[in-house]
Amino acid sequence: MEFQLSDEHRMLKELTARFVRDELMPLEAGVLDREAKGQGLSLAPEEHARLDEISKTLGLWGLDAPEDVGGSDLPYVAMVGVGEELGRTITPYTLPPDSPNLRMLMATVNERQREAYLAPYVRGETVSAIGISEPGAGADPSAMTTKAVRDGDDWIINGRKIWITRAADADFTILMAVTDTEKRARGGISAFLVDRDAPGFHVLRQIPMIGGQSTYEVVLEDCRVEGWKLLGQEGAGFAPMQIRLGTRRIEMAAWSIGMAQRALDMMVEYAPQRSTFGAPLSERQAIQWWVADAATRIHAARLMTYDCAWKLDQGRDTRVEISMIKAYATEMAWEVVDHAMQTFGAMGMTKELPLQLMASRLRTMRIYDGPTEVHKWVVARNLLGTRK
Numbered sequence: 001m002e003f004q005l006s007d008e009h010r011m012l013k014e015l016t017a018r019f020v021r022d023e024l025m026p027l028e029a030g031v032l033d034r035e036a037k038g039q040g041l042s043l044a045p046e047e048h049a050r051l052d053e054i055s056k057t058l059g060l061w062g063l064d065a066p067e068d069v070g071g072s073d074l075p076y077v078a079m080v081g082v083g084e085e086l087g088r089t090i091t092p093y094t095l096p097p098d099s100p101n102l103r104m105l106m107a108t109v110n111e112r113q114r115e116a117y118l119a120p121y122v123r124g125e126t127v128s129a130i131g132i133s134e135p136g137a138g139a140d141p142s143a144m145t146t147k148a149v150r151d152g153d154d155w156i157i158n159g160r161k162i163w164i165t166r167a168a169d170a171d172f173t174i175l176m177a178v179t180d181t182e183k184r185a186r187g188g189i190s191a192f193l194v195d196r197d198a199p200g201f202h203v204l205r206q207i208p209m210i211g212g213q214s215t216y217e218v219v220l221e222d223c224r225v226e227g228w229k230l231l232g233q234e235g236a237g238f239a240p241m242q243i244r245l246g247t248r249r250i251e252m253a254a255w256s257i258g259m260a261q262r263a264l265d266m267m268v269e270y271a272p273q274r275s276t277f278g279a280p281l282s283e284r285q286a287i288q289w290w291v292a293d294a295a296t297r298i299h300a301a302r303l304m305t306y307d308c309a310w311k312l313d314q315g316r317d318t319r320v321e322i323s324m325i326k327a328y329a330t331e332m333a334w335e336v337v338d339h340a341m342q343t344f345g346a347m348g349m350t351k352e353l354p355l356q357l358m359a360s361r362l363r364t365m366r367i368y369d370g371p372t373e374v375h376k377w378v379v380a381r382n383l384l385g386t387r388k
Helices: 007-036 045-057 076-086 099-108 111-122 238-270 285-313 319-343 345-349 355-365 372-384
Strands: 128-131 147-151 154-164 172-178 189-195 201-208 214-225
Touching: 007 045, 007 076, 007 355, 076 238, 076 285, 099 111, 099 128, 099 172, 099 238, 128 154, 147 172, 154 172, 154 189, 154 201, 189 214, 189 238, 238 285, 238 319, 238 355, 285 319, 319 345, 319 355, 319 372, 345 355
Parallel strands: 128 172
Antiparallel strands: 147 154, 154 214, 172 189, 201 214
16 A cells, blocks of 8 residues: 555656745736736736746647647646646646546537547647536536437427526636436536537526626527537436536545645744734634644545545546545535634735635535535445445
């Protein structure tokens, strides 16, 4: 049993850490200032372009993409280390391409789709989004009502999707729709590649979220999609969607570990410097326990996440473990960041420190890709044998 990364994956983690430290963290002051002014959580176009150039030069693009389209074909274990380092900063930057949508495409594309969609995506030439949730059908994808029906060789899609990140900027959206109302999640949900200019595809509104983030609602009104843009087999969209969701949940766990570690580091640095009633905070038992508990729980979350990633790389069924780490890591990091904010007192409540954006991000992550309560239910029903 091995409890450390291979030399190759350790070096990648260290490279990502240097990229975060040298390129992303120096941009945090500007990010904080823009968010405080109500300009959202964003980078200036020239900043984003510069980061793209640097990260591509460093070889940080397409890390888990297939080699035959220009990727490095790295396993989940390696990507946990990358995600942990990226989680340490509040600068909003994603190394192209976004892994969850990438993994879903990898599992489903045919040769035509590989050339038209996967390859440009890996090269960083396109942006993708995914439409799963609907008004009234969020944590339960099997309750979706968006329908796709055949019209000759094409498909006509009608419905609404909500909470879509990047919908307004995406070149294409992986869209889930019901193609068999009787089977639904058991063979009646299909995935489609819907281009931004597809007839009948409309971004309805931008939805401001906490922490300067935004999502979108889209409407599909007789949206015509060419037949060859059915992603995978008809009715077989649910399993690849779970690949996408599982990838994001592992990624969220890794981000949570990174955020919690950053918050712990801030507490450890600040507590000896700040004195109250004649003694430094580092001598207060409450602070000591927060620090000890944080270090212990971060260690546990890290081991759990690497274990889950390793099992995925071995081809094992990890549905229970994924729910465990998604629930545990996000809740753990939420409490650690909250304690860090408490340690900093009034300063912890300001928009001058990254803690408030970390807290906002974690608050949304406790809901996105399945609320904590749903993941606990998944674990419990498997243990209790109540799964139907």
